[in-house]
Amino acid sequence: MIINTHFGEIPQSYLFSEVAERVRRYEAQHPDAAVLRLGIGDVTRPLAPAIIDALHAAVDEQATASSFQGYGPEAGYAFLREAIAAGEYGSIGVDVSADEVFIGDGSKSDSANVQELFSLSAKVAVTDPVYPVYVDSNAMAGRLGTFDGERWTGLTYLPCDDGNGYRPALPAAPVELIYLCSPNNPTGTTMSRTELETWVAYARETGAVILFDVAYRAFITGDEVPRSIYEIPGADEVAIELGSFSKTAGFTGLRCSWTVVPKKLRRDGASLNAMWLRRQSTKFNGTPYIVQRAAEAVYSAAGSAQVQADVDYYLANARLIRSTLEAAGLNAVGGEHSPYVWFRCPGGMDSWAFFDALLERAQIVGTPGVGFGPTGAGHFRLSAFNTAEATQEAAERLARLIPTLV
Amino acid sequence: MIINTHFGEIPQSYLFSEVAERVRRYEAQHPDAAVLRLGIGDVTRPLAPAIIDALHAAVDEQATASSFQGYGPEAGYAFLREAIAAGEYGSIGVDVSADEVFIGDGSKSDSANVQELFSLSAKVAVTDPVYPVYVDSNAMAGRLGTFDGERWTGLTYLPCDDGNGYRPALPAAPVELIYLCSPNNPTGTTMSRTELETWVAYARETGAVILFDVAYRAFITGDEVPRSIYEIPGADEVAIELGSFSKTAGFTGLRCSWTVVPKKLRRDGASLNAMWLRRQSTKFNGTPYIVQRAAEAVYSAAGSAQVQADVDYYLANARLIRSTLEAAGLNAVGGEHSPYVWFRCPGGMDSWAFFDALLERAQIVGTPGVGFGPTGAGHFRLSAFNTAEATQEAAERLARLIPTLV
Numbered sequence: 001m002i003i004n005t006h007f008g009e010i011p012q013s014y015l016f017s018e019v020a021e022r023v024r025r026y027e028a029q030h031p032d033a034a035v036l037r038l039g040i041g042d043v044t045r046p047l048a049p050a051i052i053d054a055l056h057a058a059v060d061e062q063a064t065a066s067s068f069q070g071y072g073p074e075a076g077y078a079f080l081r082e083a084i085a086a087g088e089y090g091s092i093g094v095d096v097s098a099d100e101v102f103i104g105d106g107s108k109s110d111s112a113n114v115q116e117l118f119s120l121s122a123k124v125a126v127t128d129p130v131y132p133v134y135v136d137s138n139a140m141a142g143r144l145g146t147f148d149g150e151r152w153t154g155l156t157y158l159p160c161d162d163g164n165g166y167r168p169a170l171p172a173a174p175v176e177l178i179y180l181c182s183p184n185n186p187t188g189t190t191m192s193r194t195e196l197e198t199w200v201a202y203a204r205e206t207g208a209v210i211l212f213d214v215a216y217r218a219f220i221t222g223d224e225v226p227r228s229i230y231e232i233p234g235a236d237e238v239a240i241e242l243g244s245f246s247k248t249a250g251f252t253g254l255r256c257s258w259t260v261v262p263k264k265l266r267r268d269g270a271s272l273n274a275m276w277l278r279r280q281s282t283k284f285n286g287t288p289y290i291v292q293r294a295a296e297a298v299y300s301a302a303g304s305a306q307v308q309a310d311v312d313y314y315l316a317n318a319r320l321i322r323s324t325l326e327a328a329g330l331n332a333v334g335g336e337h338s339p340y341v342w343f344r345c346p347g348g349m350d351s352w353a354f355f356d357a358l359l360e361r362a363q364i365v366g367t368p369g370v371g372f373g374p375t376g377a378g379h380f381r382l383s384a385f386n387t388a389e390a391t392q393e394a395a396e397r398l399a400r401l402i403p404t405l406v
Numbered sequence: 407m408i409i410n411t412h413f414g415e416i417p418q419s420y421l422f423s424e425v426a427e428r429v430r431r432y433e434a435q436h437p438d439a440a441v442l443r444l445g446i447g448d449v450t451r452p453l454a455p456a457i458i459d460a461l462h463a464a465v466d467e468q469a470t471a472s473s474f475q476g477y478g479p480e481a482g483y484a485f486l487r488e489a490i491a492a493g494e495y496g497s498i499g500v501d502v503s504a505d506e507v508f509i510g511d512g513s514k515s516d517s518a519n520v521q522e523l524f525s526l527s528a529k530v531a532v533t534d535p536v537y538p539v540y541v542d543s544n545a546m547a548g549r550l551g552t553f554d555g556e557r558w559t560g561l562t563y564l565p566c567d568d569g570n571g572y573r574p575a576l577p578a579a580p581v582e583l584i585y586l587c588s589p590n591n592p593t594g595t596t597m598s599r600t601e602l603e604t605w606v607a608y609a610r611e612t613g614a615v616i617l618f619d620v621a622y623r624a625f626i627t628g629d630e631v632p633r634s635i636y637e638i639p640g641a642d643e644v645a646i647e648l649g650s651f652s653k654t655a656g657f658t659g660l661r662c663s664w665t666v667v668p669k670k671l672r673r674d675g676a677s678l679n680a681m682w683l684r685r686q687s688t689k690f691n692g693t694p695y696i697v698q699r700a701a702e703a704v705y706s707a708a709g710s711a712q713v714q715a716d717v718d719y720y721l722a723n724a725r726l727i728r729s730t731l732e733a734a735g736l737n738a739v740g741g742e743h744s745p746y747v748w749f750r751c752p753g754g755m756d757s758w759a760f761f762d763a764l765l766e767r768a769q770i771v772g773t774p775g776v777g778f779g780p781t782g783a784g785h786f787r788l789s790a791f792n793t794a795e796a797t798q799e800a801a802e803r804l805a806r807l808i809p810t811l812v
Binding site for chain 1: 407408409410411413414416423446448449450451452453455458461462465466468469470471474475476477478511512514515518519522523524525526527528538539542543546548582583613615656658659660661673674676678681684685687688689690691692693694695696697793
């Protein structure tokens with residue numbers, strides 16, 4: 001065999017591609033339908049004025065030899081690494097230095113690539129349901145055994161549902177890599193300080209490494225929810241943290257992210273900070289200069305006020321979706337500190353059946369929970385990333401549809 | 407072991423980091439020295455006006471909800487895939503369809519990532535000297551055995567020097583992946599049609615896959631040099647081709663590339679086109695929309711004339727460097743169809759000794775050939791990516807220095 005046979009073991013359709021395909025088919029058959037998209041987590045608000053201004057200014061710099069920027073540092077420009085260290089960490093009393101912050105082109109790439117630092121025999125645990133990229137990137141590397149139609153034989157699943165209040169239990173058997181995400185994609189739930197302390201203690205005791213995804217941290221509205229795993233003492237010896245400008249500042253089409261790899265994080269005598277620097281220096285050539293300037297503008301006075309207004313706008317949508325579902329008698333989580341609302345499908349329907357019903361009878365696109373893992377079966381995700389008007393209209397349609405399905 | 411131990415086997419310093427460090431040290435000690443940089447292959451001309459205009463227009467689209475672009479297709483927008491299929495392939499009579507073209511964020515990422523499609527036991531061959539990313543990305547994956555201080559035990563080196571006229575011989579023992587690059591980085595030499603036919607025939611016979619890097623194709627000035635491996639009949643069953651806007655259009659800081667994976671390319675019953683689509687869909691979220699619009703502008707009437715003028719400017723520098731070295735009695739290759747000139751160091755000096763002499767006695771930064779592989783020992787690379795004035799000044803300094811070293 002010359003090819004990587006692990007590719008062939010991964011279930012064919014990537015969740016969002018299948019959703020897109022079903023929507024495409026429906027719209028082709030119903031060209032006049034007013035389909036409302038509350039599915040994929042893509043933002044809808046345009047870039048904030050301060051970000052647009054920063055982009056134009058940076059583009060102009062690229063037009064003149066004296067200010068032209070070619071290859072940048074692979075780990076990112078110091079101006080942005082420092083802005084993130086101060087704006088995301090110093091601001092919450094957490095000590096992260098600029099050379100622990102690496103600029104990437106998106107949390108999808110970073111969270112897919114970070115597994116390269118680890119042995120192919122490292123045991124992996126994910127919460128279930130989970131962002132599919134953590135699983136598929138490890139599957140492609142050959143770390144997960146074989147797929148039995150529902151589960152990977154070599155992957156530890158940590159179920160999260162209303163049975164345990166969406167609080168994953170510690171693994172029963174030892175694991176070495178643990179992916180956690182708070183606020184969670186897809187469930188919209190958050191991890192409390194006590195819960196995080198438990199995980200950090202587990203990792204410190206066992207030598208496991210936590211990969212902590214904070215892509216949605218901008219949606220946290222109160223200090224009782226940790227915004228970074230490094231708020232927990234000792235986490236800088238056990239955790240890598242992944243952040244993103246995609247949802248915070250509407251960068252889904254602009255592409256910028258960061259990864260914190262603390263210098264205190266060492267395993268088997270090696271510095272993971274040095275390993276990630278090596279990985280990025282060898283296999284990546286940096287995020288575009290103009291994009292890094294745009295990200296820097298997120299921390300300006302005008303920029304931060306503008307992006308906060310957008311986050312607030314989406315949070316209002318999220319609250320409306322959750323309250324609509326609850327009024328219809330469903331048990332929903334998320335929708336606070338998060339743009340996602342997660343719930344069991346009405347009437348015991350399975351995820352794809354509810355997807356089809358929602359699309360065909362209410363012209364709403366959501367995301368089938370089963371696409372996020374076996375415990376997601378029978379669940380569903382709706383997203384707040386749409387206009388207030390479309391969300392209002394969707395809420396009305398949901399309020400009409402759900403009682404007919406229960 | 408929880409970590410990927412292959413990282414620790416790779417020689418510590420990445421070539422260009424070591425060069426940067428020595429230059430930094432020299433400049434700190436000699437703050438008034440007028441150092442001329444002919445080392446790293448970074449462009450110096452600003453972005454062309456048509457590209458700047460396209461960027462501003464695309465940024466403005468991102469400022470309004472109705473034209474805002476969020477997540478794009480992971481494989482790239484159709485407008486750019488079509489522009490490349492027509493502009494790079496249709497234009498030279500080669501049939502490549504848009505869905506065989508994938509947009510990336512740089513040839514460094516693409517050429518580092520492409521090895522993921524292949525088995526960890528696949529045998530790899532590289533020309534020597536070679537662009538270090540091909541080697542290091544395979545070493546990190548664990549495909550190359552151990553490093554003995556000079557060579558990887560599991561890697562097939564195909565030496566290229568004046569002894570064989572820079573034409574690599576076919577591998578003596580079977581290999582499965584072959585990295586070729588024309589115009590070559592670092593030697594600046596090109597592969598003829600006959601030579602490429604030999605390689606395509608070899609791959610067709612043995613089932614090997616050729617990874618063909620055309621990052622420098624814009625520097626080719628005559629039709630006698632192939633611009634794409636697909637000019638050779640049957641290559642679409644054996645080769646992946648990697649292209650870049652970095653050197654063509656000054657995108658080193660803007661980041662855009664393309665990879666062609668023909669639909670006819672199949673191995674072990676699998677379509678490599680489908681595998682690459684899967685890889686990119688799972689681990690990448692697309693090149694920024696504004697950057698893809700900028701790349702599209704390279705194919706406009708104004709854009710193509712402007713970027714051609716920049717390429718011509720660098721080619722004039724390259725010719726001057728080569729003729730200066732030849733006038734000083736050195737045997738130089740490259741510098742035509744290429745921004746790079748490659749030569750044996752004068753007086754039998756080794757690469758780093760010549761690097762230091764050039765820096766300390768002529769204040770010129772070049773790249774030590776040994777950094778590109780064992781056959782690069784005693785060789786050196788100079789690049790045309792500087793202003794005409796700086797190149798002229800460098801030529802005068804070289805003409806004075808070299809006779810003192812022979």
